[in-house]
Amino acid sequence: MDKVNQLKEKGNASLSSGQYDDAIKYYSEGIALDPNNHVLYSNRSAAHAKIGNYEEALKDADKCVSLNPSWIKGYSRKGSALAYLRRHDEAIAVYEEGLKLEPGNQQLETGLAEVKKQAQEIELRQQKIFEKLKANPQTKEWMNDPEYVKLVQRLSSIIDPERPSYDLDPKTLGDNRVLPTLSLILNDELGSPMDVDQPVPEPKTTLPPKAEPPKPSYNDLPENRKLALQEKDKGNECYKKKDFEHALIHYSKAIEHDSTDITFYTNIAAVYFEQKEFEKCIKECEKAIEIGRENRADFKLIAKAFTRIGNAYKKMEQWKLAKTYYEKSMSEHRTPEIKSLLSEAEKKIVEEEKKAYVDPVKAEQEKELGNDFFKKGDYSTAMKHYTEAIKRNPDDPKLYSNRAACYTKLAAFDLGLRDCDQCCKLDPKFIKGWVRKGKILQGMQQHSKALNAYQKALELDPSNAEALEGYRACSTQLNSNPEEVRKRAMSDPEVQQILRDPAMRCILEQMQQDPNALQDHLKNPEIASKIQKLLESGLIAIH
Secondary structure, eight states, X not given: OXXXXXXXXXXXXXXXXXXXXXXXHHHHHHHHHOTTOHHHHHHHHHHHHHTTOHHHHHHHHHHHHHHOTTOHHHHHHHHXXXXXXXXXXXXXXXXXXXXXXXXXXXXXXXXXXXXXXXXXXXXXXXXXXXXXXHHSHHHHGGGGOHHHHHHHHHHHHHTOTTOOOOOXXXXXHTOTTHHHHHHHHHHXXXXXXXXXXXXXXXXXXXXXXXXXXXXXXXXXXXXXXXXXXXXXXXXXXXXXXXXXXXXXHHHHHHHHHOTTOHXXXXXXHHHHHHTTOHHHHHHHHHHHHHHHHHTTOOHHHHHHHHHHHHHHHHHTTOHHHHHHHXXXXXXXXXXXXXXXXXXXXXXXXXXXXXXXXXXXXXXXXXXXXXXHHHXXXXXXXXXXXXXXXXXXXXXXXXXXXXXXXXXXXXXXXXXXXXXXXXXXXXXXXXXXXXXXXXXXXXXXXXXXXXXXXXXXXXXXXXTOHHHHHHHXXXXXXXXXXXXXXXXXXXXXXXXXXXXXXXXXXXXXXXXXXXTTHHHHHTTSHHHHHHHHHHHHHTSOOOO
């Protein structure tokens, strides 16, 4: 079980640092050793969800719940995966099932509320599409066919960029109603009122001038609506010219004529954003969301208002508030751009929390506790204290060295080596870091690399007993069995790549025929580095 816990901790560390593929690998190795560990399935489900692999996330969440039906987090994982797959009814059922086991669980209640909201938005969206099709002379009659209604539901899913996958079978593609229906749906999706973002830069290439697109005609609209859209167009022109003062005047006049259009308010917010009036921008977006809700505006426009609030908070470096509004935007309409902004905000929050958590005094206390447990032989507990000490003082190289010693005792050599690398990076003159790195590499049977580490230590202190002993042991090992050394070297990917290089093969042949040619080749740093690698591996020797 110690091995399983080590793999779980490695997976958790990879998941926290955003290395999701590594996390999946470690959790999978743990599951292979302990196939009934529900926590490993739950964690792997989270890692799959992070890289958008929602089908696998659902499978793992299902397994987690089946292994331990009383563990609430399993229901949260399963509900989340189903929500991402747009299987909202099933997600709602799972969240409700979890809440029966633990009424009032905040995570489940939040997930349930978000899924219900998404389901309502999708239903509203489909209703708008149905209304559009019923108003069209060509598709009006088709709406009486239940099979056609199903077809419309499938087509509306296809054009939704957040739908993970939804393939049409050949029979559906053969339906001659597909193309006209898809055309109408797309026109409906693309025909929403224009919103203003960043001003479009002037083209630098000297291409022949293009004919300007015809201005939209508003003659068939009610007088107030026509006047409002004309004012909005004027405002957009001023915005593009960075004439923000007049842009505000025109957008305000648009609202006087029609106060129900969300885009008029978000456009005003865009102007305030450009003027760095971020508080005003936020208030205007909040007003836009309220107006949009009242008038059943497209959820994409609501999402854009939330995003703009998030961007304003981002500019003000209020990362937690930015994260909150990016999440609200994602709950309305998920896009890769918002996901990227959300990830950026989350990283900034983690960085700030790490800085706020730093306390060298508490780090020293945790280090002493770690030392006590290490002396008692309780290496897992010692490692936890060293980890806490590192969080409290991440720039202290000794803490990484101490934790590396724990990892070595627990046979987690790769994690120990990573700590040694960080230790030597923070303080290249810290001898113990190089010695510990050499010992770990020795344990991993990488004697040539260990030799280099000991050599670094001896450059700092030629009389260091541990470094001398390690250096002699590695030298003896490398020279005792040349055939074994060669076999080990040939399995090194870096050595294989050097030997596959035609230029290097030519240089090696030249060195055999004319040893004096070596001096010329060593003047090239890249070639010198490759020759040094072959020397260290024992494949070549210079006499």
